[in-house]
Amino acid sequence: MIKFIHAADLHLDSPFSGLKSLPKKIVEMIQQSTFQSLATIVYSAIHNQVDFVVFSGDIYDLEDRSVKAQVQFKKEMERLNKAKIPVYIIHGNHDFIGDEKLHLSLPENVKVFDASVETVRMTTKGGESVAVSGFSYGERWITERMITDYPKRHTQIDFHIGLLHGFQEGINSEHARYAPFTLDELKEKGYDYWALGHIHVRSKVSDFPLAYYPGNIQGRNKKETGEKGYLMVELKKNASAEIEFYSSASIVWEKVVVDAVKLNDMDAIYKLIQESLPSIESAQFHYLISLELQVSEDIKDTLLKKISQDQFIEAHHFFEDAQFIWIANYKVSQIKSNHNDSDLQSLFPEAFQEVLSELSEEEGFNELTTDFFDQSKFSRILEERSVTYREEMIREALSELRNQSI
Amino acid sequence: MKIKNLMIYGYGKWIDQTFDFSSDFHVVFGQNEAGKSTIMSFIHSILFGFPTRHSALLRYEPKDSSRYGGKIIIEDERFGIVSIERVQGKSTGDVTVLMEDGTTGSEALLHKILYGIDRTLYQSVFSFHLKGIERVEDMTKDQMNRYFLSAGALGTEQFLQKADQFKQKANGLYKPTGRVPKINQVLKGLEEKQAAMELAKSKNAEYLDLLQKVEGLNQEIEEQERTQKELNIRIQKLKQFEQNFEAVETIKQLEKEIEQLNTSKLNENSLYEMNTLNKQIEDIQKEIRTQQALLKGFEEEYEPTSQLILYQEHEQSIDALAVQIGSIDDLIREQQYVYKELEKAEQEITKKRIQLDLSSDEQVPTALTKAEKETLVEWQREMNHKESGINLLKEKLTTIGFKISSLEESIDQLEQNLWSNEQFRKEEDHFEAKPATRSQAIQLKKEMSIILVSIVLIISIFLLDLPFMLLWSLLAVSLIIGSIFSIWKKMHKKNQDSAQISYEDYIHQKEIRRQWRDYLFNSDKLESEKQSLHSEIAILETEIENIQSGWTKFKEDRLAGYHTVLSTVLQFEEVLSKLRASERERDKVRDYLEELKTALFLKTEQFDQVSELFFEEDTPTEKITKFKTFYQQVKEERNQLQQYMIESQEARRSLNRSIELEKTILRKKQQLLQEAGADSEEVFRHLYGILKQKNEKEERLKVLKEQLPENHSEIKADSIEDVRYQEKQLQQEVLNITTSIKSYTQEKIEIEVHIKRLEEGGEYTTLLQEFENEKSHLQELVNSWVTNKLASNIIEKTLKYARKDRFPQTIVDAENYFSYLTKGKYTKIVIDDETVFILDNEGHYFRADELSRGTAEPLYVALRLAFINNIKDTILMPLLVDDGFVNLDWTRRTRMYELLKEISQTTQIIYFSFDEQSLESLEDGQKTILTKV
Secondary structure (H helix, E strand, O other), X not given: OEEEEEEOOXXXXXXXXXOOOOOHHHHHHHHHHHHHHHHHHHHHHHHOOOOXXXXXXXXXXXXXXXXXXXXXXXXXXXXXXXXXXXXXXXXXXXXXXXXXXXXXXXXXXXXXXXXXXXXXXXXXXXXXXXXXXXXXXXXXXXXXXXXXXXXXXXXXXXXXXXXXXXXXXXOOXXXXXXXXXXXXXXXXXXXXXXXXXXXXXXXXXXXXXXXXXXXXXXXXXXXXXXXOEEEEEEEOOOOOOEEEEEEOOOEEEEEEEEEXXXXXXXXXXXXXXXXXXXXXXXXXXXXXXXXXXXXXXXXXXXXXXXXXXXXXXXXXXXXXXXXXXXXXXXXXXXXXXXXXXXXXXHHOHHHHHHHHHHHHOHHHHHHHHHHHHOOOHHHHHOOXXXXXXHHHHHHHHHHHHHHOOO | OEEEEEEEEEEXXXXXXXXXXXXXXXXXXXXXXXXXXXXXXXXXXXXXXXXOOOOOOOOOOOOOOOOOEEEEEEEEOOOEEEXXXXXXXXXXXXXXXXXXXXXXXXXXXXXXXXXXXXXXXXXXXXXXXXXXHHOHHHOOHHHHHHXXXXXXXXXXXXXXXXXXXXXXXXXXXXOOOOOOOHHHHHHHHHHHHHHXXXXXXXXXXXXXXXXXXXXXXXXXXHHHHHHHHHHHHHHHHHHHHHHOHHHHHHHHHHHHHHHHOOOOOOOOOHHHHHHHHHHHHHHHHHHHHHHHHHHHHHHHHOOOOHHHHHHHHOHHHHHHHHHHHHHHHHHHHHHHHHHHHHHHHHHHHHHHHHHOOOOOOOOOOOOOOHHHHHHHHHHHHHHHHHHHHHHHHHHHHHHHHHHHHHHHHHHHHHHHHOOOHHHHHHHHHHOOOOOOOOHHHHHHHHHHHHHHHHHHHHHHHHHHOOOOHHHHHHHHHHHHHHHHHHHHHHHHHHHHOOOOOOHHHHHHHHHHHHHHHHHHHHHHHHHHHHHHHHHHHHHHHHHHHHHHHHHHHHHHHHOOOOOOOHHHHHHHHHHHHHHHHHHHHHHHHHHHHHHHHHHHHHHHHHHHHHHHHOOOOOOHHHHHHHHHHHHHHHHHHHHHHHHHHHHHHHHHHHHHHHHHHHHHHHHHHHHHHHHOOOOOHHHHHHHHHHHHHHHHHHHHHHHHHHHOOOOHHHOOOOOHHHHHHHHHHHHHHHHHHHHHHHHHHHHHHHHHHHHHHHHHOHHHHHHHHHHHHHHHHHHHHHHHHHHHHHHHHHHHHHHHHHHHHHHHHHHHHHHHHXXXXXXXXEEEEEEEOOEEEEEEOOOOEEEHHHOOHHHHHHHHHHHHXXXXXXXXXXXXXXXXXXXXXXXXXXXXXXXXXXXXXHHOOOOOEEEEEOOHHHHOOOOHHHEEEOOOO
């Protein structure tokens, strides 16, 4: 039996998105959160006396890793070194290998995989031999099928583990730049476990072979909701593996939708919001809440105005030394009872459909938005105009159209 | 869809009012304030909802009635007759749709019935007035153009306005070259943030350099500190040198003085030796005094006793006596022992005499001779023999007596049964004599033998002293008794065997007779035996008497006065002989005791030489004891004396030794004095005083030298001024180094702070977070920009495509309508590059914006009606026209009504007017006349 921790997408020192005017103390806690999560993982590794730890890419948030991130990561790796726990690291698209001379060196227990597929072997405390194969990103995008370079399972060893920072083909084409692979390709290698990275949502890719995305270790925006952490993997020679998720993130993003369509007085809405938020007593984490308050379209103007004000929601912030529940995002949406189509659509259904399909195509969409996206250099740091993005924007536009009734 | 009836429960001024609009073309006539607009609003409200509070529309909640709302009955190609009722409820009112088949529905169904269009669209397309035209003068050419264009192409300009709003919003967010729009501002901010971040990033790259720099600085500082330390040591040395400058001078002086003091002859140790010797001499003299005192003590202590003096006077003879003491002691012990023996013998004799009942002084008879003893034995034997013979005979006699009495008894019995002689004889004759039995005697013999055996047994038992004597004798006695009983029984039986007088009785009698005779015979025989036994006994008794008289005579001769009998006389004699032996023994012991006494007396006579020791009456034994005590004491005293002698000799010897030692030491002292060249101890001591002075000086010199720094010789300085100058120079150097260390340290600290900051990442992390915040802000804004762009684009493009599809036919219709309205003056409408031209029958083109109001209005209406006509396949709704044609001349107005009537064949038209002309040639069902209330 071998026991190891599989974590990925640490994004150390990564900033959180969509936050403004937070108390300084919370900002500090947020800045510490990725490190804290890592520290928790390292503590768990030492405490559970695991055989080794694997990090499947994106240790750092940026290619030019921040000094703080490097110093902290090194410190944690030294703790593992002291406990004689080996660490296997691959770098991902966010922290691809550059000039290593510019980076702090890591202690000897850490093996960083090269830009081409490598295989290392080790013998655990229990005497089992383990082979670990993997590669690090040498540049931001890896379009080659690196999966084909992975060797077949070694026959002379007890366990073979693959580290891969990449994306399963066919799910979403825009990830084709990130070391694409197929399930069949994984299967073909015959490994005992695939420690995947890149996707921030925790998921089991397959049972045969075992392949997991552990998700990132700390949610950093309102889309990365729920508990975040690492996987404790126990592989056994003659029994089924045990893979268990452990939460290590101290701050949890949560989307809370409050349906107040039927309510039309402020107290009731206030109370409903209070009830919908995580309770302070039972909360295990700090929470950053993305709150959507749904109200009726017929709601009184004055009430709508009041509940739309920031002050209305400020009362729901909870912040004490040991605990915070902060509403980072607040949106009031009026739910229209019937109108599903816009007038334009009713009047010119064919033309309307044609336009929509035109705009959802890359060409039409990009042409329309070229003014910004092709002229501002900052368009690079924004979301790509992917299918999802286009669809989302069109959805938004349609809702705008509907709302713009005179 | 057509509106058939209105049933107003309460709406504005209308309470519980119904209207019938069943005809395709219906005019609602009324002056201002008659309620036309209220009816129009009622239709809008029932179909699309009551105006909400925040709507710009007028609200018509009845003032006098609590019931708000009403019902519209419509007829629809798709749904048939449908009743739409809306009453007060939620803000837009509660709708109930009742279908022909009785099913009901609400908003969703209504929405479907209304083709999914909303109030805005309906108002802008199907419910038109010409108020827009009123503003024609204010419009720009482009606006004007679009106004006409959209009327034909889109039915309304509303969409384009909407598109414009979105466009404006988008432009407000971003312009590629702008500065003011939000995104442009954010971009600028981001630019700055990025620059700051680039700076921070470059600092990140610096990090490793900084680490190295700090390392370098550390080394530099260390080096400097080392130099500084060395310099300080040198300064210290100089300072000490300066301080000790005086000492250096003193040292020189001392060295000179020491040289002058010549003490070469004097050995450093001699003084110590002298002192030691003096001490030794003192010790030894003390020792001698002690020893002498001890010796004197010994002499005083010793004085002999009177006993010793006596001893010393007769030493030889006393010693000779003492030699004999051992043998005398033996004699005394022997004497004591013998005396005890004698006492024991006396006691023995006394005991024996008491045993023999002899008094202590009674003479013991002489011993019996052998012949006498034999005679006595013979007598005893015969006596015993005869006495046992008598006993035997007496026993026989007793037996015979028994037999006789038994026989007599048997005879007596027989005689009872015995017939008289005559009778017998008679019977004898009668019966022949028969043989009689004889077995009896044999029988008895058996029993007798058993008795005999038993007797023998008893005797033998007593003689042989067998074990279980009692048991045996009991057995024998029981045998005897058993036999006797058996005999008796047989006898008895025999006696019973008679009494029958038959032949048998005769035989029996005969037998008895014969027996009787036998018994008688036996009885006689036994009597004679008895007589002979008696005589035998008498003989034996006579013989015993003879012996007895012999014995009596013997006793009187030999043992008169002693209590003894013949049978025990021998034993008595035995005891007597023992007594005689004891007395002989005692006599022997007594003699020996006397002998011993004499010997002892003789021996002790010698001791009278020391008669002082004894009293006159002392026994030899006492004398000896006293002498022994005396001798013992003397001996002890002598021993003691000897001990004293030894000890005093020892004391004298050690005294001599001490005196000897004293001499040796004094010699040594003399030698020391000679060595030092002194003739007396005083001189010697003086010399050593000088030496001490020198030593003190040397000591001081040493201390002074020690005070000086170890290697002060390194310092080359002629004067104290020179030293001070050197010191000053060095201190300057140190100062320089300190300054440089300070600046290095300062630099190092700064870099370290920098490193620390980088490691903590505060600044960079904050920047990252700020950048991220800006970024997400930008994302939001861009999303909003994209959304607005999309929205406006969707509208414009949809209209464009729609126009492409329907426009040609719409223009043809519009041309027809326009031509009709203008009585053929204008025949063609041309659209060119978004500009609307019209062609008159003379071949002149006019731009739409150049037209007079009287012409522009018909053009607009023509385009609008053409549009409505062309979308009727998609949406067919009643057209509400609000009295627009005031600017038309009579002719054109008449034609307009005609045109409307014509169009109403496909699209219901409800015309609201205060123009009476509009009522011309209408049937009753086609008009509703409102009068002011």
